[in-house]
Amino acid sequence: MKTKHQDAESLLQELLSQIRPVDQYKSHNKMLVAALLQDILKTKGIPKIQLAGQLNKKPSEITKWLSGTHNFTIDTLSEICFALDIAVMDLFDEQPFTQNKNKQLKYRLKSPINAPCGEFKTLEQFNHSPANVKKFKPLHFNFNVSKDATKPNEVLPTKRLLEAACN
Amino acid sequence: MFSKKPEFELIEVKTFSGRRCRYYSVMLKDGENLFYRFLEQNQQQAGKEVQDLLMRLKEMADTFGAREDYFKMNYGKPGDGVCALPSKKLRLICLRFSTVAVVLGGGALKNTRAVQNEELLEPFRQFMLYLSAQIMKRIRTHEIRLEGDRLIGNLKFYNEEL
Numbered sequence: 001m002k003t004k005h006q007d008a009e010s011l012l013q014e015l016l017s018q019i020r021p022v023d024q025y026k027s028h029n030k031m032l033v034a035a036l037l038q039d040i041l042k043t044k045g046i047p048k049i050q051l052a053g054q055l056n057k058k059p060s061e062i063t064k065w066l067s068g069t070h071n072f073t074i075d076t077l078s079e080i081c082f083a084l085d086i087a088v089m090d091l092f093d094e095q096p097f098t099q100n101k102n103k104q105l106k107y108r109l110k111s112p113i114n115a116p117c118g119e120f121k122t123l124e125q126f127n128h129s130p131a132n133v134k135k136f137k138p139l140h141f142n143f144n145v146s147k148d149a150t151k152p153n154e155v156l157p158t159k160r161l162l163e164a165a166c167n
Numbered sequence: 168m169f170s171k172k173p174e175f176e177l178i179e180v181k182t183f184s185g186r187r188c189r190y191y192s193v194m195l196k197d198g199e200n201l202f203y204r205f206l207e208q209n210q211q212q213a214g215k216e217v218q219d220l221l222m223r224l225k226e227m228a229d230t231f232g233a234r235e236d237y238f239k240m241n242y243g244k245p246g247d248g249v250c251a252l253p254s255k256k257l258r259l260i261c262l263r264f265s266t267v268a269v270v271l272g273g274g275a276l277k278n279t280r281a282v283q284n285e286e287l288l289e290p291f292r293q294f295m296l297y298l299s300a301q302i303m304k305r306i307r308t309h310e311i312r313l314e315g316d317r318l319i320g321n322l323k324f325y326n327e328e329l
Contacts (some may be wrong), residue, residue: 008200008204008206008207009182009203011207012183012206013182013200013234015218019218019221019222021213023218023222024225024226027219028226028230030231031226031227032231034237035231038234038236063236063282067237068223068226068236068237069219069223069251097230097231
């Protein structure tokens, strides 16, 4: 005969089996953003009330963001990232949670937007650092590539490009 | 607070516990478990909220740990660890030990502004306040200790042992 406890265990198993993986993934991402935001605020020493002031929001709204239940819009994320001087991708970085427990708090800003103010002084240093060589493709900003240039893929300075366009 | 001292023991919820956080539930003397009763009673009325809570508990256990910001903290006295895990109007009253161990109590839907005015929720809160005081007492006398994420020691709270 099943005991009350076994019945309850089977109910829990049943409820867990009803959870769709996509819903679990949604929940994971909401909690991930909240956890990373908490860590970034802690690392930068920014109190919630200061962030609320910067974004012109009520402190209770920041509390809700950090609770892991908020469904962020791109606009809100952009506002937060702009205020904290981080990239949006920094709020989706799984790395701190896949590492050892002890290394969890070691948060390292690694996106190019933060490179100059982080451990890398220039974009070149960021691209060629041993940690990033394998992970990322080198970042170059080749906006103004001319088809008529004498050398293939020669990068024209903006001034020359404008002059060429006027002729 | 209670006409008779409640008798219960803490048992680990093995289905849930993960590498970041371990969960315990309260089993009363008659074999009734507060957390499982909470699931039974609320799954009809607030099925989605119950599911949401389960998903978040799982995430905390596996990945994030029981971070303070995930809980509503002002449910007990300062420093006693009594808090609530919310999902819309549903509240699950918990007792949090750092980010690594959580005792899951009971809960109910909260319809009034103050938890003290909520008839269904208040008894669970009072019980957790009592449980917190009992555990603190045993921690002081070294009967219970937190080793890693595990509560070790005498987790049975029966009258003859109180």
